[in-house]
Amino acid sequence: MKKALALSMAAAMALSLAACGGSTSSSTASTDSAAAGTSEAASEASTEGGTVANKDKPLVWFNRQPSNSSTGELDMAALSFNDNTYYVGFDANQGAELQGTMVLDYIKAHIDTIDRNGDGVIGYVLAIGDIGHNDSIARTRGVRAALGTAVDANGAINSDPVGTNADGTATAVQDGTLEVNGKTYTIRELASQEMKNSAGATWDAATAGNAIGTWASSFGDQIDVVVSNNDGMGMSMFNAWSKENQVPTFGYDANADAVAAIAEGYGGTISQHADVQAYLTLRVIRNALDGVDIDTGIGTPDDVGNVLSDDVYVYNADERSYYALNVAVTADNYQDFTDSTKVYAPVSTQLDATAHPTKSVWLNIYNAADNFLSATYQPLLQNYDDLLNLKVEYIGGDGQTEANITNRLSNPSQYDAFAINMVKTDNAASYTALLSQ
Numbered sequence: 001m002k003k004a005l006a007l008s009m010a011a012a013m014a015l016s017l018a019a020c021g022g023s024t025s026s027s028t029a030s031t032d033s034a035a036a037g038t039s040e041a042a043s044e045a046s047t048e049g050g051t052v053a054n055k056d057k058p059l060v061w062f063n064r065q066p067s068n069s070s071t072g073e074l075d076m077a078a079l080s081f082n083d084n085t086y087y088v089g090f091d092a093n094q095g096a097e098l099q100g101t102m103v104l105d106y107i108k109a110h111i112d113t114i115d116r117n118g119d120g121v122i123g124y125v126l127a128i129g130d131i132g133h134n135d136s137i138a139r140t141r142g143v144r145a146a147l148g149t150a151v152d153a154n155g156a157i158n159s160d161p162v163g164t165n166a167d168g169t170a171t172a173v174q175d176g177t178l179e180v181n182g183k184t185y186t187i188r189e190l191a192s193q194e195m196k197n198s199a200g201a202t203w204d205a206a207t208a209g210n211a212i213g214t215w216a217s218s219f220g221d222q223i224d225v226v227v228s229n230n231d232g233m234g235m236s237m238f239n240a241w242s243k244e245n246q247v248p249t250f251g252y253d254a255n256a257d258a259v260a261a262i263a264e265g266y267g268g269t270i271s272q273h274a275d276v277q278a279y280l281t282l283r284v285i286r287n288a289l290d291g292v293d294i295d296t297g298i299g300t301p302d303d304v305g306n307v308l309s310d311d312v313y314v315y316n317a318d319e320r321s322y323y324a325l326n327v328a329v330t331a332d333n334y335q336d337f338t339d340s341t342k343v344y345a346p347v348s349t350q351l352d353a354t355a356h357p358t359k360s361v362w363l364n365i366y367n368a369a370d371n372f373l374s375a376t377y378q379p380l381l382q383n384y385d386d387l388l389n390l391k392v393e394y395i396g397g398d399g400q401t402e403a404n405i406t407n408r409l410s411n412p413s414q415y416d417a418f419a420i421n422m423v424k425t426d427n428a429a430s431y432t433a434l435l436s437q
């Protein structure tokens with residue numbers, strides 16, 4: 001029975017891999033870190049006086065991969081806008097599978113106590129970040145695949161929210177079956193919802209905090225596990241309800257507050273290696289501006305020895321994308337993850353300012369209120385910008401409209417390079433149009 005569950009999980013994940021254009025499996029993606037080569041436009045960008053056209057300057061998309069928010073298909077026009085355009089994110093499917101497995105392992109290890117009302121149904125609720133965001137879709141699928149609640153929709157796992165599903169009749173999910181120690185349990189997704197606030201901001205922690213209150217009053221001790229697409233929403237639910245009710249809650253991101261909460265009963269989280277992603281975001285810009293091989297300080301040591309090993313990232317040349325690899329953070333290892341803003345030691349050596357003179361970069365965070373981006377990613381970027389001699393202007397968006405951000409890029413000619421975090425993954429053209437003028 002366990003084997004059957006594992007097999008169906010694998011099949012389900014394979015389906016979701018096939019349908020999720022946002023990332024790749026580590027086995028196919030580990031090709032050719034050096035393929036992108038040296039860039040000519042970029043060496044010009046690094047000359048004094050800056051005669052390089054904005055459309056030829058280095059451009060890095062990060063955290064939200066240019067892609068169709070309905071189908072997940074990558075927006076290759078945006079990803080190959082010029083010779084020095086890349087995406088930096090993480091392997092969404094590998095992380096999603098880890099998150100699902102982490103929750104399943106926890107349930108099995110705590111099977112004697114997990115079913116709070118003893119009805120044989122292990123009920124969970126799920127906070128969904130953004131129904132049109134690859135990472136969010138992958139995590140919903142990963143959890144459903146691991147727990148046996150996934151159903152197929154057009155060749156991929158259905159990632160739609162169910163609203164409520166008290167009796168197990170929702171069509172976007174099915175009841176899963178788990179056999180442990182000779183006893184058979186049902187696993188049911190009791191409720192799930194996209195956490196979007198009335199102004200339109202997604203991954204909204206406050207909305208999740210309210211939702212758990214509503215869910216707890218309808219379902220009470222039917223809720224045995226709380227799962228969230230990220231820690232921002234997960235911690236909001238933990239603080240509002242699950243901590244007091246001792247219900248294990250699982251998130252994603254390994255934000256410092258979530259890691260600390262593991263000591264108080266938070267079930268676990270996934271590190272998306274933001275320390276590696278923040279480095280890559282600025283490193284590819286540094287390399288492009290220096291006119292050196294794009295792999296410098298990444299797969300190949302730079303002049304001071306900064307280098308990443310291939311167990312922390314993959315580069316997919318076809319997708320022009322760098323993906324950091326994820327690590328599960330649970331009660332077993334959380335002590336190693338308490339400082340989420342610490343630079344990654346193998347890439348922490350300062351570059352020489354003569355060989356790598358200061359350059360200016362325009363960078364935006366799509367939503368200044370996003371817990372992961374503001375509490376983990378931006379502080380990391382701020383640590384690396386000094387080490388890489390980049391003067392970065394950080395712009396915080398409102399999480400709602402692209403215009404709120406693009407309005408603050410009125411003079412792109414002032415900058416040597418751009419790093420962009422879109423509100424919606426479909427909207428790359430709002431930025432590339434500005435750079436093409």
Ligand code: BGC
Binds near residue numbers: 203252253371373
């Ligand atoms: C993070 C979320 C965050 C989102 C923003 C995801 O990768 O896990 O916490 O809200 O990015 O785009």
